[in-house]
Amino acid sequence: MDLDADLDRLDRNRLAEEVRKLRAAIREHRDTSGMELCWHHPKLWGLLPERVEPEIAVPEWPQFLRGCVRYRQNLDEERPDAPRMTEEYQGERGTD
Structure with missing residues (x-):
């Protein structure tokens, strides 16, 4: 099954619109x-x-927390120049 077969039916303008929408979402992320x-x-x-x-x-909590630590270590390796923040998490994430 070709999950992207719908793209073959779109004209150039609609394809460009789709690309812009996807790029905006990728940039937001x-x-x-x-x-x-x-x-x-x-x-x-x-x-x-x-x-x-x-x-x-x-993942169970111990595996999850080890993964979070590894992710944060990776940020140190990949982006050692990134600014650091000290704010604590303040509550529920907004819906999206």
Whole structure:
């Protein structure tokens, strides 16, 4: 099954519109910072034409926390120049 077959039916203007929409969503995700880096992103996945509920596996707390630590270590390796923040997480994430 070709998940992108719908693109073959779009004219040039509609394809360009789709590319702009996807680029905007990728930029929004790319420009996320702070605690927002850690969230589940159904809004981004919702831009795909197929409507499925992603089947995710949620790690147990010890594995999850080790993964968070490794992710943060990776940020130190990949972006040692990134500014550091000290703000604490303040509550529920907004809906999107």
